[in-house]
Amino acid sequence: MAEHAILIVEDDSTVRELLKYRLNKKYDVATAANGEEALEQIERKTPHLIISDIMMPKMDGFALQSKLQDDKNTRVIPFIFLTARADEPTRRQGARTGVDDYITKPFDMEQLLTRIERLLERMQVFQTQLDAEIGRDFSNRLLPKSLPEVDGYEIFFHSEAREQGGGDLFDWTKADDGSYFITIGDVMGKGIRAKFYAFSFLSYVRATLHTLLQESTSPAGILARINEMLLTDEVLEETFASFLLFNWDPSTHTVTYANAGHCRPVIITPDGASVAEHSDLILGLEGNASFKDETIHLDPGTALMAYTDGLLEHPVNGHDVLGEAGILDIAAQTLDADKPIDALLNEALSRGNDDSFHDDVLVYWMQRNT
Amino acid sequence: MSFTVESLSPQTVVIRMGEALDFRNADEFKSTFQSEIDDGSVNFILDFSDTAVLDSTGLGSIFSLYRQISPDDGQVAFADVSRPVQVVVQLTRTYKVFRQFPTVDAAHDALA
Numbered sequence: 001m002a003e004h005a006i007l008i009v010e011d012d013s014t015v016r017e018l019l020k021y022r023l024n025k026k027y028d029v030a031t032a033a034n035g036e037e038a039l040e041q042i043e044r045k046t047p048h049l050i051i052s053d054i055m056m057p058k059m060d061g062f063a064l065q066s067k068l069q070d071d072k073n074t075r076v077i078p079f080i081f082l083t084a085r086a087d088e089p090t091r092r093q094g095a096r097t098g099v100d101d102y103i104t105k106p107f108d109m110e111q112l113l114t115r116i117e118r119l120l121e122r123m124q125v126f127q128t129q130l131d132a133e134i135g136r137d138f139s140n141r142l143l144p145k146s147l148p149e150v151d152g153y154e155i156f157f158h159s160e161a162r163e164q165g166g167g168d169l170f171d172w173t174k175a176d177d178g179s180y181f182i183t184i185g186d187v188m189g190k191g192i193r194a195k196f197y198a199f200s201f202l203s204y205v206r207a208t209l210h211t212l213l214q215e216s217t218s219p220a221g222i223l224a225r226i227n228e229m230l231l232t233d234e235v236l237e238e239t240f241a242s243f244l245l246f247n248w249d250p251s252t253h254t255v256t257y258a259n260a261g262h263c264r265p266v267i268i269t270p271d272g273a274s275v276a277e278h279s280d281l282i283l284g285l286e287g288n289a290s291f292k293d294e295t296i297h298l299d300p301g302t303a304l305m306a307y308t309d310g311l312l313e314h315p316v317n318g319h320d321v322l323g324e325a326g327i328l329d330i331a332a333q334t335l336d337a338d339k340p341i342d343a344l345l346n347e348a349l350s351r352g353n354d355d356s357f358h359d360d361v362l363v364y365w366m367q368r369n370t
Numbered sequence: 371m372s373f374t375v376e377s378l379s380p381q382t383v384v385i386r387m388g389e390a391l392d393f394r395n396a397d398e399f400k401s402t403f404q405s406e407i408d409d410g411s412v413n414f415i416l417d418f419s420d421t422a423v424l425d426s427t428g429l430g431s432i433f434s435l436y437r438q439i440s441p442d443d444g445q446v447a448f449a450d451v452s453r454p455v456q457v458v459v460q461l462t463r464t465y466k467v468f469r470q471f472p473t474v475d476a477a478h479d480a481l482a
Contacts, residue, residue, distance in 0.1 A: 166426060188430035190393035240433045242426075242462060261462035282462040285433050309426060312461075323457070 004028065004120050005045060009038040009052035009064065010082065015105070019051065022109055023116075035059025039067065042074060049078045049120060051103075051112075065099060078119040082107065131192055136161065138195035139360075142169050142202060148180050150250045156365040158341045160357065166190050167198030167241075168308045168362040171206060175213050178251060183209075184306045184364055185243040185262060197239050204229065219245035219258035220291035223283065227260070227291075230284035240284040244306055253368060255304060256295045264324065265306040266331050267296060273332040275324060276304075303340065303367040305331055310359030316351040326351065340365050373402045378478050382413040384449075387421045391428030399428070403435045412444030415477040419450035424458045436467065445469065447477040 005028040010016040016031055023029045030047065032038035034056040041047075050068075054061035061081060068074040080101045101115050139161035147155045159170065167187030174180050183205060187198040205226060212222050222245060230239055242262035248255045257265065261282030264275040278294045298304065307327070314322045322330075330347045337343035341363045349355060372395055376384045383406050391399055403414065414435060418424075436446045448470045451459065459465050471477035 186426065188426040188433070190425075190427050194427075238434055238437070240430050261464070263461065279461075279463055281466050282433075282464060285436065285464070286467055309461075313425070321454075 004048040005030065006116070007032065007038060007041055007047040007050045009033075009035065009050065009056070009061065011053060011056040015053075015082075022113070026113075027116075035061065035064030035067070038064055042068075042077075046073065047077060048123065049080070049116060051080045051082060051116070053082050055084070078123060080112075080115065080119070135192050135195055138192070138199050142195070142198060144170060144172060148172055148174065148182075150180075152368060152370040153250060154367045154369060156339065156341045156367075157363070158345065159360070159362040161360050162310075162358060166310075166360055167194035167201075168310070168360045169198045169202045170362055170364065171202055173206070173209060175217060175247075177217070177249075179217065179247055179249040181209060181213075181217075181219075182246040182248060182306075182364065183243070184246075184308070184362065185241050186308050188240040188242075198241075200235065201239060201241060204233075217247050217256075218293055219247050219256060220280075220293040223258045223260050223280075223291040224289070227283045227289055228287070231287050240282055242282050242309075246304075246306075248366070253298045254295050255298060256293050258291045258293050260289075260291060263307055263309055263312050265304060266328060268303040268305060268331050268335045269299070270301055270335065273328045275328065298368045300368055300370055301335075303335055303365060305340075305344075305366075306364045308360065308362040310357055310361040311345075311348060311363065313359060314348055314352055314357055314361075315354070316348075322348055322351065335367075340367070373399060375402060375406060377411075378415070379482070381411055381444075382415065382478065382481055383411045384415045384417055384474050384478075386417045386419075389420055390423035391421065391431070392423050392425040393427035396427045396431040399431050400434060407435075407438055412439045412442045413481045414439065414444070414446045415449050415471075415474055415481065416446065417449050417474050418452050418455045421452045421455050424455045429458060429462065429464070432468075445481055447471055447481060449474045449477045 006023055007030045008016055008019050009032045011033050020029050020031055030041050032041050036059045052061045052064060065079055068077065078100045080103060081099050082103050082105055084105045100119055103112050143159055144157065147157055159168065166189060169185045171183040172180055187194050187201055189197065208225060209222060212225060223243060243260040244257065244262040244265060246255050246257045257276065259279035261279060264279055266273050266275055276296060278292060280291045281289045311327065312322060316322050316326065330344055334340045334343040372388045374386045378384060385402065432446065446468050448468050450473055451470055471480060
């Protein structure tokens with residue numbers, strides 16, 4: 001699998017072809033016969049690493065290297081000089097310019113391959129660390145700074161982001177009539193891209209909610225509006241999201257929800273746990289999709305739980321996943337726990353072989369006590 | 371390539387989805403169907419008989435396919451859907467968009 005692109009710059013066609021032949025097995029190789037040609041190649045496609053001769057017609061290796069140093073996009077590309085013994089004095093001169101490695105011709109191919117691998121590996125590690133850092137940053141921004149506080153209710157929330165996780169999102173806002181809007185969703189995709197879209201998407205949803213709440217408090221109406229946006233907005237094109245929107249009114253103890261293909265929320269009473277059945281199509285797929293509101297009444301001692309698919313898809317017993325049935329089973333047992341989400345997650349983990357979740361896991365739990 | 375493509379007619383192809391469609395190979399699936407779209411295919415029958423894993427990135431790539439071919443009255447049909455795929459399809463309510471058939475032949479008859 002050719003994941004890394006390497007550019008070979010060498011005027012001697014025999015050496016050039018030999019290098020190309022050996023490196024082609026592992027890398028995506030491009031070649032150039034001098035510095036000028038190399039710059040044209042780099043313009044077309046930025047390589048992950050450059051191996052360059054020093055003495056070449058038109059533009060030599062030093063000139064190429066210093067040209068690349070001028071541009072912030074190319075100065076970070078790992079650069080290996082291939083030098084003839086006769087070039088040793090000039091090589092020492094080149095040591096000032098910050099080159100990553102030197103290989104002296106005639107060179108040992110294995111040694112060159114090892115060095116290439118080490119340089120690319122180092123780049124990869126930095127990239128992974130950076131991705132993880134940005135990913136964590138987005139995840140943190142997607143977290144609520146606080147939770148609603150309402151007499152007679154207890155609210156719990158848990159979100160744990162994984163590097164390979166996706167675009168889980170959560171938000172809440174209080175409307176003028178004293179009711180709350182609670183948003184839980186998952187933007188499809190993995191890694192930073194999904195997190196970035198989740199972040200952009202959440203900003204849009206916030207703005208849309210504030211505008212729409214002037215006219216209506218129907219979660220279904222709001223989902224229909226967000227669906228239209230996903231299908232027409234160019235930035236968010238190709239973004240698909242499962243989405244759950246609650247309108248919770250503590251004065252009437254009701255929760256009106258609309259569900260666009262998201263994991264179905266669970267209602268837990270002392271008699272057991274059940275799913276809030278109704279759900280419609282995921283967002284971003286079809287223009288004329290319709291959404292429906294459903295209302296749940298929360299009696300004292302009843303909890304409502306919503307979650308993302310990282311919990312649902314958690315592997316248990318090796319080959320199976322926890323699934324809705326597993327979640328219902330666990331949720332029914334955790335109603336009386338002091339920290340219901342912790343109890344729920346611990347039980348979910350104890351049913352699998354791993355001591356942590358692989359995917360992002362987000363859980364929202366609200367409970368009416370009195 | 372982990373996806374094999376079989377052309378049933380100038381406009382209809384079957385793609386065998388293999389064991390998994392997830393974040394690891396979703397891009398590969400995208401380039402597979404993209405070249406079929408470029409060749410004029412609008413109807414896609416996805417054979418899920420061997421598929422044990424379909425994650426949200428994988429499903430998203432199928433959505434991308436649907437978004438591209440639906441303006442040309444194209445269809446995406448699911449054939450021989452395995453249980454793990456069925457769970458995802460139910461959860462996301464996507465059976466409303468992707469018709470399901472017991473076999474590739476049945477899907478082909480319906481799309482013809």
